[in-house]
Amino acid sequence: MPGRPSAVTCCVAGGGPAGMMLGFLLARAGVRVMVLEKHADFLRDFRGDTIHPSTLELMHELGLLEEFLRVPHQEMPRLIAQFGDTSLAVADFTHLPTRCKFIAMMPQWDFLDFLARHGARYPGFHLEMRAEATALIEEAGRVIGVRGTAADGPFEVRADLVVAADGRSSVLRERAGLHVEDLGAPMDVLWFRLSRAPGDPAATMGRFDAGRIFVLLNRGPHWQCGYVIPKGSAEDVRRRGLDAFRASVAALMPFAADRVAEIRGWDDVKLLTVRVDRLRQWYRPGLLCIGDAAHAMSPVGGVGINLAIQDAVAAANRLWLPLREGRLTTEDLRQVQRRREWPTRVTQWLQLLVQRRVITTTLGRRGGRLTPPRLVRLLARFGSLARIPARLVGVGVRPEHVETPERAEAPV
Numbered sequence: 001m002p003g004r005p006s007a008v009t010c011c012v013a014g015g016g017p018a019g020m021m022l023g024f025l026l027a028r029a030g031v032r033v034m035v036l037e038k039h040a041d042f043l044r045d046f047r048g049d050t051i052h053p054s055t056l057e058l059m060h061e062l063g064l065l066e067e068f069l070r071v072p073h074q075e076m077p078r079l080i081a082q083f084g085d086t087s088l089a090v091a092d093f094t095h096l097p098t099r100c101k102f103i104a105m106m107p108q109w110d111f112l113d114f115l116a117r118h119g120a121r122y123p124g125f126h127l128e129m130r131a132e133a134t135a136l137i138e139e140a141g142r143v144i145g146v147r148g149t150a151a152d153g154p155f156e157v158r159a160d161l162v163v164a165a166d167g168r169s170s171v172l173r174e175r176a177g178l179h180v181e182d183l184g185a186p187m188d189v190l191w192f193r194l195s196r197a198p199g200d201p202a203a204t205m206g207r208f209d210a211g212r213i214f215v216l217l218n219r220g221p222h223w224q225c226g227y228v229i230p231k232g233s234a235e236d237v238r239r240r241g242l243d244a245f246r247a248s249v250a251a252l253m254p255f256a257a258d259r260v261a262e263i264r265g266w267d268d269v270k271l272l273t274v275r276v277d278r279l280r281q282w283y284r285p286g287l288l289c290i291g292d293a294a295h296a297m298s299p300v301g302g303v304g305i306n307l308a309i310q311d312a313v314a315a316a317n318r319l320w321l322p323l324r325e326g327r328l329t330t331e332d333l334r335q336v337q338r339r340r341e342w343p344t345r346v347t348q349w350l351q352l353l354v355q356r357r358v359i360t361t362t363l364g365r366r367g368g369r370l371t372p373p374r375l376v377r378l379l380a381r382f383g384s385l386a387r388i389p390a391r392l393v394g395v396g397v398r399p400e401h402v403e404t405p406e407r408a409e410a411p412v
């Protein structure tokens with residue numbers, strides 16, 4: 001691998017969906033870009049394996065869809081919700097105006113590896129694993145680079161633009177002193193796996209019972225299970241003991257009751273502390289935040305990855321030319337926020353509505369039979385209404401399209 005450059009045109013901190021997509025698109029457009037990822041590989045525990053129809057559409061626009069769909073995945077054409085005994089399709093992707101009318105369930109590391117492999121085709125792409133950005137380098141009020149630590153010790157990289165794509169606990173946005181607005185969430189999620197067996201239902205679904213919400217994602221050989229609990233109550237769940245936890249899982253998925261012993265200890269159960277927030281301002285001279293670093297999304301609808309990727313596409317569309325021509329201004333960064341803030345706000349507003357109307361009321365319910373909320377009953381009564389949530393989840397508000405060119409020659 002060529003050595004680490006000491007100066008690039010754009011330095012992206014964070015090799016998640018936002019950072020890898022931006023790095024790939026900029027390198028493809030002939031910009032010298034370096035992506036810093038603090039982990040040694042993309043092989044991390046579950047953090048969402050959903051590739052949305054809008055992302056698949058981008059793959060098509062990039063001429064990569066066929067190859068991408070050869071990566072092993074499951075196809076999810078509908079989202080099913082079960083309230084008490086009533087099962088309903090709350091989102092039906094089969095009518096979307098996209099080439100792929102399903103969510104592809106694919107391990108996130110396969111998706112990121114795919115982007116890394118394709119990024120490496122371009123001479124301007126440099127991905128540095130085990131390189132953690134720790135501080136911003138500033139000069140006269142402008143961010144001009146990043147300091148970090150890598151396997152071989154501390155390093156510095158100068159860049160015309162630093163992009164913070166370092167996730168919802170972004171170090172760089174904190175170093176930049178950008179103001180985060182906390183929007184609140186009533187729940188946390190306990191994630192774990194159980195194996196699937198012949199005869200199990202095929203559908204990915206959410207189960208709502210009085211006081212309990214349970215999400216089951218069909219991941220082929222296993223179920224990825226999300227046990228939604230009231231915010232801050234993980235310690236209470238642990239205190240009640242593993243047997244009590246296994247018993248409540250068995251009650252929620254009776255077909256897998258024989259497998260709950262696969263949860264061998266609390267190490268098998270990962271806590272996702274849900275946070276919903278957004279930055280008031282996503283940029284400073286020389287710095288732009290995108291993805292979770294700009295807005296952590298609620299897990300409602302599972303749209304965090306989609307928004308992160310859409311931010312990356314919008315940023316690449318707006319910034320590739322000014323970056324290539326060395327005339328990037330803070331106004332360009334403001335325009336990226338302008339483009340993506342509205343979809344973020346609308347999506348978070350809808351998520352907060354579902355949090356209040358469905359999650360809080362379900363978790364707060366003590367006993368009795370749960371019936372679907374009025375909104376959900378409406379979706380079921382008029383089947384075509386299920387296309388609206390499908391559109392919001394599968395495509396999102398203001399979908400982005402690839403406007404960056406492919407430039408094969410080495411960047412200047």
Ligand SMILES: Cc1cc2nc3c(=O)[nH]c(=O)nc-3n(C[C@H](O)[C@H](O)[C@H](O)COP(=O)(O)OP(=O)(O)OC[C@H]3O[C@@H](n4cnc5c(N)ncnc54)[C@H](O)[C@@H]3O)c2cc1C
Nearest residue numbers: 014016017018038047048133167291292302303304305308
């Ligand atoms: C348990 C769980 C389940 C989820 N399920 C879903 C789902 O089903 N669908 C969905 O759409 N979303 C889901 N999400 C949310 C989704 O993962 C995020 O919204 C999405 O990954 C955001 O992408 P990102 O690139 O902005 O940030 P991230 O994916 O968080 O990526 C940030 C990257 O930056 C790296 N990094 C962090 N700090 C530094 C640093 N200082 N220097 C260098 N690198 C750094 C991290 O290692 C990481 O690779 C889930 C999240 C979790 C935690």
